[in-house]
Amino acid sequence: MSHSPSAALPVGHYAYDDVDRTFLKQRVAQFKDQVERRLSGALTEEEFKPLRLMNGLYLQLHAYMLRVAIPYGVLDAKQMRVLAHIARTYDRDYGHFTTRQNIQFNWIRLEDTPEILNVLADTDMHAIQTSGNCIRNVTADQFAGAAADEVLDPRVYAEILRQWSTLHPEFTFLPRKFKIAISGSQQDRVAARFHDIGLIAREGENGRPVFEVFVGGGLGRTPIIGVRLRDDLPEEDLIAYLEAVLRVYNAHGRRDNIYKARIKILVQALGTEEFLNQVNAEFAAMDRARYRLPEATVEAIRARFGAPDFAPVGNAAEKLAAQRKADRAFDAWVHTNTHPHKQPGYCSVTVSCKPAGGIPGDVTSAQMDLLADLAERYSFGELRITHLQNVVLGHLRQDALYDVWQALEKNGLGEANVGFITDIVACPGLDYCALANARSIPIAQKLSSRFANADLQREIGPLRLNISGCINACGHHHAGHIGILGVDKRGEEAFQITLGGSAGDGDASIGQILGSAMSEDETVDAIARIIDTYLSRRTAGERFIETCRRLGTAPFKDAAYATA
Amino acid sequence: MDRRNSRRDAEGTSVITANRLLDGRIVWLAADGQWATLIEDAKLYPNSAVEEALKACNARAQEEALVGIYGVQVTQTASGPLPVTSRERIRAAGPSVHPDFTPDWHAPHPAPYA
Numbered sequence: 001m002s003h004s005p006s007a008a009l010p011v012g013h014y015a016y017d018d019v020d021r022t023f024l025k026q027r028v029a030q031f032k033d034q035v036e037r038r039l040s041g042a043l044t045e046e047e048f049k050p051l052r053l054m055n056g057l058y059l060q061l062h063a064y065m066l067r068v069a070i071p072y073g074v075l076d077a078k079q080m081r082v083l084a085h086i087a088r089t090y091d092r093d094y095g096h097f098t099t100r101q102n103i104q105f106n107w108i109r110l111e112d113t114p115e116i117l118n119v120l121a122d123t124d125m126h127a128i129q130t131s132g133n134c135i136r137n138v139t140a141d142q143f144a145g146a147a148a149d150e151v152l153d154p155r156v157y158a159e160i161l162r163q164w165s166t167l168h169p170e171f172t173f174l175p176r177k178f179k180i181a182i183s184g185s186q187q188d189r190v191a192a193r194f195h196d197i198g199l200i201a202r203e204g205e206n207g208r209p210v211f212e213v214f215v216g217g218g219l220g221r222t223p224i225i226g227v228r229l230r231d232d233l234p235e236e237d238l239i240a241y242l243e244a245v246l247r248v249y250n251a252h253g254r255r256d257n258i259y260k261a262r263i264k265i266l267v268q269a270l271g272t273e274e275f276l277n278q279v280n281a282e283f284a285a286m287d288r289a290r291y292r293l294p295e296a297t298v299e300a301i302r303a304r305f306g307a308p309d310f311a312p313v314g315n316a317a318e319k320l321a322a323q324r325k326a327d328r329a330f331d332a333w334v335h336t337n338t339h340p341h342k343q344p345g346y347c348s349v350t351v352s353c354k355p356a357g358g359i360p361g362d363v364t365s366a367q368m369d370l371l372a373d374l375a376e377r378y379s380f381g382e383l384r385i386t387h388l389q390n391v392v393l394g395h396l397r398q399d400a401l402y403d404v405w406q407a408l409e410k411n412g413l414g415e416a417n418v419g420f421i422t423d424i425v426a427c428p429g430l431d432y433c434a435l436a437n438a439r440s441i442p443i444a445q446k447l448s449s450r451f452a453n454a455d456l457q458r459e460i461g462p463l464r465l466n467i468s469g470c471i472n473a474c475g476h477h478h479a480g481h482i483g484i485l486g487v488d489k490r491g492e493e494a495f496q497i498t499l500g501g502s503a504g505d506g507d508a509s510i511g512q513i514l515g516s517a518m519s520e521d522e523t524v525d526a527i528a529r530i531i532d533t534y535l536s537r538r539t540a541g542e543r544f545i546e547t548c549r550r551l552g553t554a555p556f557k558d559a560a561y562a563t564a
Numbered sequence: 565m566d567r568r569n570s571r572r573d574a575e576g577t578s579v580i581t582a583n584r585l586l587d588g589r590i591v592w593l594a595a596d597g598q599w600a601t602l603i604e605d606a607k608l609y610p611n612s613a614v615e616e617a618l619k620a621c622n623a624r625a626q627e628e629a630l631v632g633i634y635g636v637q638v639t640q641t642a643s644g645p646l647p648v649t650s651r652e653r654i655r656a657a658g659p660s661v662h663p664d665f666t667p668d669w670h671a672p673h674p675a676p677y678a
Contacts, residue, residue: 039585041626059631061655062665063588092665107665109587359661430651431659439654441661491571491649 009306012145012382012394013074014159016124017304024121027128031055032114039111054134056127057113060434066108067130068120072140072158072182073101073385075125077372080383082123084368090116095368097353097361099425099476100179101139101385102130106432128166133174135165135246139181141189142386145307146348146394148340151202152209154184156302157238160293163301164239171246175253176261178246179218191387191503193217193226194479196263197245208295209235215245216267216275219473223510224264227272229279235298237283240291244283248275308380308395313345316399323402332454333405333416345398351391351408352415352423356452357445360426361389363413370411374404388425390418420457421465421531422448425476429469429486430493436469438486438493439520443467446524451531460531463544464502479503481545482527483511495523499530499556500548509549514557526560533559571637571649578614578635579606579645580621581655585629590655590667593621599628601667603656604644611637 009015016024031051038048052058056067068083075083083103087095090112091105098104108116120126129136138158145153161180165171171178181190182199192198194217204210211233217226233241249263252270267275324331339348351371354360363371371391375383378400384392396404408414417423424447427433429440444467451457466480470487477483483498494517501511518526533555538547548556572578580593581603591599592606600606609617614635621633636652638645647653658666 039629044626045585045631059583059588061651062590062658062667063583092662111586430654431661436651438650439660445661488651491651493650 009304010076010382011306011308011380012155012384013071013076013305014155014301015304015306020124021121024124024126025118027055027126028114028117028121031117035110035114050132052110052113053131054128055113055117056130057108057110058131058434060106060428060432061430061436062432063106064108064110064113065432066105066113066116066127067098068103068105068125068127069130069137070102070125070385071162072138072144072155073142073387074140074144074155075383075385077376077381077383079123079125080368080372080375082119082125084365084372086116086119087365087368094362094364096359096428097363097385097389097391099387099389099427099474100130100137101142101387102137103385104428106428129162131177133176133178134172135161135168135174135178135180138162138165139179139190139195139387141183141185142350142384142388142390142392143189143339143348143394144184144384146339146341146343146346147185147187148342149187150185150342152184153302153305154182154199154201156298156305157184157199157201157209158182159305160239160298160301161242164242170250174246174250175255176258176263178249178263180242188504188506188508191476191479191508193508194219194223194476194503195226197242198226204232204234211235211238213241213245216264216272217508218262218264219476219478220262221259221471221473222262222264223473223478224268225508225510226264227267229272229276236292236294237288239293240286240288241279241283243291244279244286247282248278252278306380308343308382310343310346310395311397313397313399316345316397320398320401327402329416330402330405332458333414334401336416336420337418338401341395343395346395347398347401349393349396349401349404350386350418351393351413352417353390353413354417354423354448355412355415356422357449358412359441360424360444360448363391367411367413370407370413374407378404388423390423416454417457419462419464421451421460421463422457424448424465424467425480426467427469427474429467429475433469433474435472436486437471437488438469438495440467440469440475440484440486443484443486443495443520443523446520447527450524450528460535461543465527466501476503477501478511479508480511481548482530484523484527485513487517489517493520494518495520497523497526497530497560499553500545502545507545512553514553514560525563529559529562530556572611572614572635573637574611576611576637577608577640577645578611578637579603579608580614580617580633581606581636581652582621582625582630582633585631591630592656593617599630603638603647603667606638606645608638608640608645609635611635 198214214226468475498511
């Protein structure tokens with residue numbers, strides 16, 4: 001029943017070669033030299049800051065924070081163990097999974113950073129494109145290569161985009177950061193419409209992929225749903241077209257005002273039609289042969305990805321059914337935390353990093369090691385980090401689920417709450433972040449404790465609750481069915497509630513602010529009253545977001561401010 | 565510098581803070597001219613004198629391996645200076661969600677978080 005990686009190629013992610021490894025080592029040596037020059041005073045802080053940011057190193061509230069890239073959210077067991085090692089050796093024994101499928105370490109020392117990057121490079125990892133005004137880590141569907149509803153595996157294209165964008169000479173100093181997401185399923189699990197560029201792939205008439213292209217979406221202080229520029233972009237034009245979009249942005253994006261520098265502002269300022277005209281003009285003027293993405297290149301990249309070697313599963317489904325019948329808690333976990341797999345007898349598991357009263361997305365080094373062990377034993381050595389701050393084991397035999405769940409349960413990772421109100425997305429907030437106005441984590445902890453009862457969560461049903469500690473919206477509060485935004489009220493923390501946001505499935509919407517900001521405890525109570533209103537006003541089978549859309553915000557606003 | 569960091573009343577008292585270059589940790593300028601890890605040890609300045617003191621600190625920043633030097637308005641309490649904003653109170657006390665991560669640690673690599 002156990003699986004180990006079936007071949008030399010890592011399952012689920014691109015296998016580096018000597019060129020990639022040499023590049024990483026050169027990059028580490030370059031940063032080591034930059035750190036030495038900063039410490040000697042040869043570089044001022046002003047000169048050094050952009051260099052450290054290019055290597056994922058921020059100076060946060062209490063210490064340096066290192067953001068390590070997990071390209072398209074996929075890593076292998078060996079890499080997860082290295083992250084655990086970094087947490088144990090150089091940090092305070094934990095890491096924080098982010099909404100860009102990366103991991104952050106909050107207590108890093110500048111002088112240790114070159115060595116940490118060296119350790120990462122030894123396992124084909126890095127911190128490149130995790131900061132700065134460049135094309136950031138491309139995100140992808142957490143069920144890529146596994147989902148029953150998948151049309152094609154987006155990770156190959158995410159890797160192509162990574163290789164195209166890393167050190168791209170034109171796009172290293174963009175007006176502002178640039179985020180791309182890609183899905184290979186018609187179910188948008190990547191929030192494509194809230195990205196600078198969102199791509200949804202499907203199979204074209206010739207059997208090769210075509211891409212739906214959304215541009216100019218984003219959250220932050222100006223939340224905007226992206227506009228569809230193309231419905232049928234052929235695979236061979238993927239790079240050329242994105243290059244054209246980036247060139248228009250690079251040429252006309254505002255560099256004079258950081259708050260108006262994202263592509264979404266440019267698209268709105270020009271209007272969709274004019275923006276599209278400019279992209280098309282750029283596209284038409286390009287040397288298309290030079291930028292063509294040939295099928296052979298795609299297949300060469302694909303060949304560097306290991307694939308799971310699925311074994312016959314026998315009576316796995318029957319065994320799972322019997323185990324679910326015998327154990328109600330296990331049955332509840334299977335119901336919420338598994339996702340249909342394309343391979344009969346298998347499923348994907350979402351491991352919740354959101355225990356009741358816990359810190360969303362935080363995982364200890366021991367938990368990282370456990371996840372690596374489980375991946376190695378049961379899921380071909382492959383793991384994925386989700387943009388909702390959970391971890392996915394992509395390919396589990398159904399008759400392995402009970403063993404996996406028991407191991408997760410024993411180690412604080414067995415919460416059966418994926419997609420429920422306690423599956424909260426939260427940025428680090430003012431407890432760590434230098435930009436934050438308010439703490440995101442304590443209010444998340446209070447809410448997940450308040451709604452911890454499993455029966456209550458099931459009764460409430462699917463609900464996305466997202467929390468950001470400031471208007472930069474790293475916690476994607478606008479995209480939450482319920483969103484919480486931390487604000488600064490004359491030096492004190494306060495919280496606004498938004499309602500009716502949604503990220504995916506073709507129904508993207510931006511949450512609307514209910515009213516004035518409240519204290520932390522008032523906000524928790526207000527959300528409890530909003531939930532009560534939903535439970536009393538919903539129609540049979542109606543999800544929270546559907547009730548919000550049917551009723552509008554008025555009854556929820558009345559409830560929220562009833563006693564505040 | 566963040567606008568919030570320089571919010572100070574005309575009348576009032578402030579302390580001076582920075583991050584250490586080597587490890588990023590928060591420090592406070594003490595009366596003896598050293599940089600202390602605890603706000604309790606910070607020297608109090610009338611707000612009218614803070615900008616002058618900041619100028620002098622910034623001139624020595626590289627030599628003293630410091631970054632991000634600024635003044636923080638405080639009130640005086642029995643247990644020492646207390647920043648007036650929640651942001652600075654969190655900086656002074658450590659992350660509220662990890663009471664074990666208070667600033668009064670000295671080991672280069674603290675004991676693992678349990």
